[in-house]
Amino acid sequence: xxxxxxxxxxxxxxxxxxxxxxxxxxxxxxxxxxxxxxxxxxxxxxxxxxxxxxxxxxxxxxxxxxxxxxxxxxxxxxxxxxxxxxxxxxxxxxxxxxxxxxxxxxxxxxxxxxxxxxxxxxxxxxxxxxxxxxxxxxxxxxxxxxxxxxxxxxxxxxxxxxxxxxxxxxxxxxxxxxxxxx
Amino acid sequence: xxxxxxxxxxxxxxxxxxxxxxxxxxxxxxxxxxxxxxxxxxxxxxxxxxxxxxxxxxxxxxxxxxxxxxxxxxxxxxxxxxxxxxxxxxxxxxxxxxxxxxxxxxxxxxxxxxxxxxxxxxxxxxxxxxxxxxxxxxxxxxxxxxxxxxxxxxxxxxxxxxxxxxxxxxxxxxxxxxxxxxxxxxxxxxxxxxxxxxxxxx
Numbered sequence: 001x002x003x004x005x006x007x008x009x010x011x012x013x014x015x016x017x018x019x020x021x022x023x024x025x026x027x028x029x030x031x032x033x034x035x036x037x038x039x040x041x042x043x044x045x046x047x048x049x050x051x052x053x054x055x056x057x058x059x060x061x062x063x064x065x066x067x068x069x070x071x072x073x074x075x076x077x078x079x080x081x082x083x084x085x086x087x088x089x090x091x092x093x094x095x096x097x098x099x100x101x102x103x104x105x106x107x108x109x110x111x112x113x114x115x116x117x118x119x120x121x122x123x124x125x126x127x128x129x130x131x132x133x134x135x136x137x138x139x140x141x142x143x144x145x146x147x148x149x150x151x152x153x154x155x156x157x158x159x160x161x162x163x164x165x166x167x168x169x170x171x172x173x174x175x176x177x178x179x180x181x182x
Numbered sequence: 183x184x185x186x187x188x189x190x191x192x193x194x195x196x197x198x199x200x201x202x203x204x205x206x207x208x209x210x211x212x213x214x215x216x217x218x219x220x221x222x223x224x225x226x227x228x229x230x231x232x233x234x235x236x237x238x239x240x241x242x243x244x245x246x247x248x249x250x251x252x253x254x255x256x257x258x259x260x261x262x263x264x265x266x267x268x269x270x271x272x273x274x275x276x277x278x279x280x281x282x283x284x285x286x287x288x289x290x291x292x293x294x295x296x297x298x299x300x301x302x303x304x305x306x307x308x309x310x311x312x313x314x315x316x317x318x319x320x321x322x323x324x325x326x327x328x329x330x331x332x333x334x335x336x337x338x339x340x341x342x343x344x345x346x347x348x349x350x351x352x353x354x355x356x357x358x359x360x361x362x363x364x365x366x367x368x369x370x371x372x373x374x375x376x377x378x379x380x381x382x383x384x
Contacts, residue, residue: 049225
């Protein structure tokens with residue numbers, strides 16, 4: 001598997017970014033949906049701290065992924081794929097990039113506006129985006145964070161559905177070229 | 183100096199002398215410009231909070247520490263750490279329990295001078311129903327007729343049962359709390375007796 005993407009498949013770095021971020025998003029969504037219902041205990045504080053740390057990790061990975069992706073070409077679309085499908089697929093990917101960038105950013109923003117601590121895995125202090133408590137933007141940032149998450153959920157259903165449709169119905173290599181075995 | 187001004191001066195001095203109370207000078211706190219803040223750590227990050235409402239009775243004359251007295255009542259519900267979730271939790275039963283203990287009270291028992299010349303005020307702090315001795319470092323600066331009083335104290339939240347049990351872990355919430363009072367004082371104006379005011383105008 002080549003480091004860089006080729007005409008026929010994604011490079012190893014793109015795949016590593018794709019699957020590490022995918023797994024982290026699954027973990028993060030599970031934690032996020034669970035933690036909001038927890039009673040106030042030190043455990044809740046720790047779970048929130050974990051959610052924040054994972055979120056910052058995802059943000060960093062997404063930024064690296066986008067930077068790397070900008071230096072690369074993408075593999076060719078399957079021969080005979082209708083033009084509207086090509087356009088829809090590329091547009092969806094662009095929106096997904098935007099969402100996985102905006103969701104951690106809005107969470108970081110919400111945390112900053114809440115004047116809550118953010119220590120990355122207990123290791124270092126992540127600075128505030130608002131320079132302190134901001135009760136005006138705090139609820140807006142939270143609403144944005146939650147809304148964008150549910151938009152992501154809907155679009156991911158489409159993303160995964162499209163990948164499976166390519167694999168099982170079209171029998172092309174769209175899914176395979178993102179998997180590890182090839 | 184003319185006879186008239188010197189006799190006025192004498193009269194003012196006499197009034198000041200007669201009106202001078204047996205206790206140390208009482209002061210009135212300018213509440214709008216005075217603050218009662220504290221610093222602590224939460225998830226190892228230092229934060230600052232304050233109590234927005236407190237009532238301080240200050241009797242203090244740096245030359246007469248024997249008669250000095252601070253008596254401070256703090257409205258616990260006026261806590262503000264600029265984080266609404268944290269404030270809400272802090273007022274709950276696990277922490278300040280503001281519903282059962284709406285006031286904290288500090289009153290001095292004795293003033294003394296430390297070896298380094300600092301003035302120390304020993305007193306009793308009653309917080310969440312627990313009374314413990316607490317010592318304040320006192321910095322008093324008089325300017326014109328007004329004065330600034332800065333006091334600092336080191337407390338341990340666990341001494342007062344604030345956040346015990348599963349919340350006792352100091353890596354989550356630090357045990358050490360530094361309390362700082364910054365008070366702007368004006369001479370107290372009791373009706374008819376205004377020694378400080380006449381001293382200022384004279």
